[in-house]
Amino acid sequence: MRLVLDSNEYIFAFGSAQKSVCAVLIDTILSAYPDCSLRIPRLIVEEVSRHLAPEAFKEFIGLINSLTAIDEDFVVPFELGARYEARGLKPADAFIAAYVEWTGSEVLVSENRHFLRRTFSLPFQILNADHCITLLKAK
């Protein structure tokens, strides 16, 4: 299973405002590798950098580079993002949704209610950390 974790998952796992379920999710994903894998765009990396201390961010980059490659934002087709924007998502959220679709990921994990309340049909699921852990454990 291919997953994209929104920046809030990493920030809640490793930042000063902690939410333990987000750390449990990352542990669960690591235990499930390579049956499940992560993808991450540059935008999310930049967001995480704003909310972690420099030393923690260095370790975060080490973690990401040990698991996957960072995709540059420009690789995602503009039209794909525009389609999500037309469906009511803010431009940056639309980009994230487009990225998830472009990578062929099955799940976007986010604690952001703006994402979670989206009910229109999508080619991927949007779950919070708690629900994603349940899904991964059921597999």
Next chain:
Amino acid sequence: MVAKGLWKGEQMIKPNIKKAKEHLDKLYKLAKKETSPVHVSEEEMIKRIRKSREEIWSKKLAPCS
């Protein structure tokens, strides 16, 4: 489908779980030290993250406009 690695151009990136776990341990140790003395609610934190997302995105788009 089993994800054994990721193709980046012509290069295959293979995950190194042992190394990832080392970084993860260090991150958790740092996170313990970093716990803010001022409690920030989840809602407030998400608001801050959303704000920074919009700022980063508008900076990225600025050269295109």
